[in-house]
Amino acid sequence: MTEARVGGTVRIVGSGLLGASVGLGLRAHGVDVVVTDASRTAARLAVEYGAGRPPAETDAPALIVVAVPPDAIAEVVAAELAAFPDAIVTDVASVKSAPLAELAASGADLSRYVGSHPLAGRERGGPISARADLFLGRPWVVCTRSELGRARVSAVEALALDLGAIPVEMDAAVHDESVALVSHTPQLVSTLMARRLGGATDAALGLAGGGVRDVTRIASSDPALWVQILSANAATVASILRAYRGDLDEVIGALENIDEPGSRRSLAETLAGGNAGVARLPGKHGQDRRFASVVVLIDDRPGQLGRLFAELGELGVNIEDFRMEHSPGAQIGIAELAVVPEVLARTVEDLTARGWRIAG
Amino acid sequence: MTEARVGGTVRIVGSGLLGASVGLGLRAHGVDVVVTDASRTAARLAVEYGAGRPPAETDAPALIVVAVPPDAIAEVVAAELAAFPDAIVTDVASVKSAPLAELAASGADLSRYVGSHPLAGRERGGPISARADLFLGRPWVVCTRSELGRARVSAVEALALDLGAIPVEMDAAVHDESVALVSHTPQLVSTLMARRLGGATDAALGLAGGGVRDVTRIASSDPALWVQILSANAATVASILRAYRGDLDEVIGALENIDEPGSRRSLAETLAGGNAGVARLPGKHGQDRRFASVVVLIDDRPGQLGRLFAELGELGVNIEDFRMEHSPGAQIGIAELAVVPEVLARTVEDLTARGWRIAG
Numbered sequence: 224m225t226e227a228r229v230g231g232t233v234r235i236v237g238s239g240l241l242g243a244s245v246g247l248g249l250r251a252h253g254v255d256v257v258v259t260d261a262s263r264t265a266a267r268l269a270v271e272y273g274a275g276r277p278p279a280e281t282d283a284p285a286l287i288v289v290a291v292p293p294d295a296i297a298e299v300v301a302a303e304l305a306a307f308p309d310a311i312v313t314d315v316a317s318v319k320s321a322p323l324a325e326l327a328a329s330g331a332d333l334s335r336y337v338g339s340h341p342l343a344g345r346e347r348g349g350p351i352s353a354r355a356d357l358f359l360g361r362p363w364v365v366c367t368r369s370e371l372g373r374a375r376v377s378a379v380e381a382l383a384l385d386l387g388a389i390p391v392e393m394d395a396a397v398h399d400e401s402v403a404l405v406s407h408t409p410q411l412v413s414t415l416m417a418r419r420l421g422g423a424t425d426a427a428l429g430l431a432g433g434g435v436r437d438v439t440r441i442a443s444s445d446p447a448l449w450v451q452i453l454s455a456n457a458a459t460v461a462s463i464l465r466a467y468r469g470d471l472d473e474v475i476g477a478l479e480n481i482d483e484p485g486s487r488r489s490l491a492e493t494l495a496g497g498n499a500g501v502a503r504l505p506g507k508h509g510q511d512r513r514f515a516s517v518v519v520l521i522d523d524r525p526g527q528l529g530r531l532f533a534e535l536g537e538l539g540v541n542i543e544d545f546r547m548e549h550s551p552g553a554q555i556g557i558a559e560l561a562v563v564p565e566v567l568a569r570t571v572e573d574l575t576a577r578g579w580r581i582a583g
Numbered sequence: 584m585t586e587a588r589v590g591g592t593v594r595i596v597g598s599g600l601l602g603a604s605v606g607l608g609l610r611a612h613g614v615d616v617v618v619t620d621a622s623r624t625a626a627r628l629a630v631e632y633g634a635g636r637p638p639a640e641t642d643a644p645a646l647i648v649v650a651v652p653p654d655a656i657a658e659v660v661a662a663e664l665a666a667f668p669d670a671i672v673t674d675v676a677s678v679k680s681a682p683l684a685e686l687a688a689s690g691a692d693l694s695r696y697v698g699s700h701p702l703a704g705r706e707r708g709g710p711i712s713a714r715a716d717l718f719l720g721r722p723w724v725v726c727t728r729s730e731l732g733r734a735r736v737s738a739v740e741a742l743a744l745d746l747g748a749i750p751v752e753m754d755a756a757v758h759d760e761s762v763a764l765v766s767h768t769p770q771l772v773s774t775l776m777a778r779r780l781g782g783a784t785d786a787a788l789g790l791a792g793g794g795v796r797d798v799t800r801i802a803s804s805d806p807a808l809w810v811q812i813l814s815a816n817a818a819t820v821a822s823i824l825r826a827y828r829g830d831l832d833e834v835i836g837a838l839e840n841i842d843e844p845g846s847r848r849s850l851a852e853t854l855a856g857g858n859a860g861v862a863r864l865p866g867k868h869g870q871d872r873r874f875a876s877v878v879v880l881i882d883d884r885p886g887q888l889g890r891l892f893a894e895l896g897e898l899g900v901n902i903e904d905f906r907m908e909h910s911p912g913a914q915i916g917i918a919e920l921a922v923v924p925e926v927l928a929r930t931v932e933d934l935t936a937r938g939w940r941i942a943g
Contacts (some may be wrong), residue, residue: 325650342790356880360917361791400786409795412776414857415830418767421860427761430702430722431864434801435769441794442861446854453850454841461838463779468776468831472825481814490813494806497774500781501802504791520716522942528905529896536889543919545888545905547844558721558905572673579645582716583585 227252231285234310235259236299238269241315241346242290243353246274248386250420259290267576269350279384281353283307284377289314293451297325302330313339313379317402318455319366319395322370337379338366338395340402341388356387363388363464366395403459410441410449411464417442435548514561517570520580521558531558531579538573557582587612588741591645594638594670595619596659596737598629601675602650603713608746611715614867617642621651629710646738649674651813659686667702673699673739678763678815679726679755688939697739698726698755700762716747723748726755764821766803770801770809771824777802795905851915874903877930880940881918891918891939898933900926 235242238260246256246269256275260266270277287303289296293316294364300322303312310333316322319338327333341363361384367376380390393401417439420428452461474493477486521527537540546559562570571581593609594600598620606616607627616635620626630637631925645817647663651654653676660682661671667935672695676682677699687693703721727736740750753761777799813820834853881887895902902922920931931941 279827311937318873332753342671342792354878354941359880364790391786397784397786401784401790404783404787405791405795409776409798410780411831411834411853412772413787413794413798414773414854415827415834416831417857417860418853418858418864419768419827419855423764423860423863424757424761426751426757427764428863428865429751430724430761431765432702435775436799436864437797438769438773439857439861439864440797442856442857444854446851446858449854450847450851453838454910457838457841461835464831464835464838467775467779468828468835469780470830471771471828474775475821475824475828478813478824481817485645487810487814490786491806491810493771493778494774494804494809495779496781497799497802498806500779500783501799503780503788504781504796504799505788509641518714518721526896526899528902529892529894532889532892533896534889535640536886539886542888583715 225252227254228385229254229286229378230259231255232282233275233382234282234284234287234303234307234379235275236263236303237261237290237292237351238274238288239290240352240357241341243269243272243274243290243313244343244348244355244357245288245290245382245386246357246486247272247353248358249382249433250275251443252385254385257284269353272350272353274350274353284310286310286382287312288314289335293318293322293455297329300326301329301331304335307334311335311337311375311378313365313382314335314456314498315341317406317429317452318399318401319364321455323366323395334370334372334528337371339377339379339383340366340398341386343388347425356523358383359387361388362389362582364393364398365405366398367392368395399456403456403463407453407456407460408463408467410444410527411453411460413439413442414444421436438489472540491548515564517560517562517567517574518582519574520559520582524537531574532578534574534577535560535570538570540570565573585612587614588745589614589646589738591615592617592642593635593742594642594644594647594663594667594688595650595651596663597632598625598710599650600709600712600717602648603632603634603710604650604703604715604717605650605742605746607632607715608718609637609742612745614745617644624697625710629713632710632713634710641692646670646742648742648843652676652808653678653682653815656682657689660686660696661689661691662741664695668692671695671697671738673697673742675699675701676815677766677812678759679724680759681815683726683755692830693728694730695735697731699736699739699743700724700726700758701743701746703748712820719747721748723749724751724753724758727752728755737871744819750847755862759816760819763823767816767820768823768827770804770826771813772818773799773802774804795904829842853883860895865882875924875927876929877920877922877941879918879920879934888918891934892936894934894939895920895930898930900930900933906909 232255234257235246238258246258249256258269258275259278288309289299291299296314296316299313341358343358343361344446365379381487383390395399480486542560592615594604594617598618606618609616619638620634647670648661651659656674662673669911701718701723703718705907724737743750822828837849840846902920906919
């Protein structure tokens with residue numbers, strides 16, 4: 224057990240996926256964790272899962288983590304600040320400016336509030352989905368403000384570090400603009416595309432490939448949660464969507480007048496702009512130019528992927544990214560491996576020699 | 584070697600990714616394949632790669648496969664129909680109505696033309712990316728028309744079957760409407776989202792997670808090819824985009840007036856519509872409700888994925904889908920496995936017992 228950076232008792236308000244995961248992660252370091260929830264059932268479940276203990280009269284938490292839905296953040300944070308006048312209070316909501324403004328308007332003691340946002344979570348919610356490792360390797364935004372002392376910011380960064388996350392200091396407004404662009408707008412773009420599939424014929428859906436599946440995957444997210452997120456960042460998201468609509472209008476105009484001079488060039492420039500935009504995303508991913516791709520055909524039965532990866536391990540090939548795809552009705556899967564270009568030729572050759580079918 | 588369904592010599596015009604892959608696949612069945620290209624270099628390369636032999640004066644192909652860019656289809660098909668009056672001619676372009684109309688206008692002998700479209704391909708082009716297995720398990724649309732005899736349609740279906748694809752008969756207009764919805768519109772939606780990232784700050788991009796990456800992955804596609812595809816299906820794509828814009832306007836309106844009655848409800852309905860749309864996509868994929876998900880943490884070094892899959896093989900667990908993700912700067916990868924719900928608990932338990940860290 225590694226010693227925790229956070230000191231004293233940590234009180235968690237809201238025992239859903241995020242709250243219970245924070246509790247599990249801190250308990251793994253031996254921290255005294257109190258877990259509570261407006262729903263007694265949820266609170267009891269989180270305690271049973273080992274996320275912490277029930278509150279006691281004598282509790283004097285040093286740090287309070289508010290992990291309730293975005294709509295309830297300001298009210299709950301204000302109540303916690305008032306109830307525990309010595310505690311630092313943070314929250315983990317995915318919007319930061321609106322709750323802060325609401326808190327300020329309520330006259331709460333903001334000097335002890337440090338908003339934060341771990342970029343983690345899954346589509347499934349509730350304490351039963353919670354994991355101590357949920358935040359491992361993820362960015363955890365900690366919202367700095369000029370009036371906040373370093374010690375208070377550090378207390379929340381200690382929490383992030385204890386949970387294996389990477390603290391990223393950011394102003395609340397900058398945070399909200401950032402997630403509006405890289406999270407909230409993509410959510411709506413995906414949702415609106417998926418909505419068009421509602422009226423599709425089965426014949427059309429039968430031709431769906433990996434592209435449309437990727438574009439619409441996050442459209443399966445929870446509407447109730449997303450209404451709260453989008454409502455709390457409405458103006459910023461609307462402004463990005465207006466710019467998106469401007470580009471969309473240009474594309475529609477070009478398509479409607481495709482034989483006019485300039486239309487094809489306008490489409491080409493839009494597509495090239497997309498190339499440039501996606502190339503800016505950091506990290507190890509499919510479109511990353513640093514990696515080459517090998518496509519291996521896999522029979523749809525147990526152990527085949529195991530054999531493939533065991534052999535790649537024997538060959539000493541590090542897999543940078545991996546993607547699997549099935550065509551409906553096919554007894555074969557397509558596994559796309561990303562490797563550094565230096566080992567591409569050798570990987571293809573060695574896998575072929577071992578009897579794997581490499582596709583284009 | 585399995586005996587081929589196609590009979591006689593097959594002539595392939597255009598030795599890029601698709602043409603050369605058709606050649607390689609047919610050569611694997613021992614079919615006599617002639618391969619040609621407007622570029623002598625490309626043709627020679629395809630021959631060297633084993634996709635076929637160069638043309639000879641005495642060639643009398645039974646089937647001709649035109650695999651040139653969409654813009655050139657009609658002209659090349661017309662030339663082939665005229666040069667080989669006994670051959671059936673097909674093409675593999677991803678748009679079907681415009682080339683057909685252009686051909687009809689040119690006075691070509693349409694009774695021997697059967698358009699087709701294999702739903703296969705990769706971002707990379709050229710004969711060096713070609714693979715005999717490119718079409719395995721993929722749908723291959725064969726465009727029927729009332730005046731076409733069954734024998735001519737069957738000849739193209741035999742080609743698809745020889746290459747391991749699944750023939751799907753469809754009217755050209757229905758094909759174009761279908762791919763407008765499941766391929767061309769998602770391409771533009773993804774491109775337009777990616778374009779917004781062009782002006783993003785590094786701080787914002789650092790918060791990018793799996794969602795925006797999925798939405799924008801296909802935005803890295805080749806602009807030159809896509810201008811041709813979109814131009815040849817412009818009216819249909821424009822009409823879907825106008826409906827998309829209608830929904831987008833509603834979302835922007837709701838966000839701009841988020842405190843007005845009905846705005847949140849409108850957002851919720853849009854998000855629920857996205858849920859319903861994405862649920863209609865067939866096949867084995869992340870959002871598929873038939874599968875449960877297990878997230879395993881993987882150290883970023885060779886052999887780890889191999890060990891994981893080897894052990895899953897030993898446990899007899901079939902992996903239905905797989906997705907891998909890295910956070911920037913993290914020395915750890917996150918592998919998400921999809922399994923049938925029946926084996927979920929056992930898989931988590933057995934992997935944990937073997938020392939794997941399972942995340943939420």
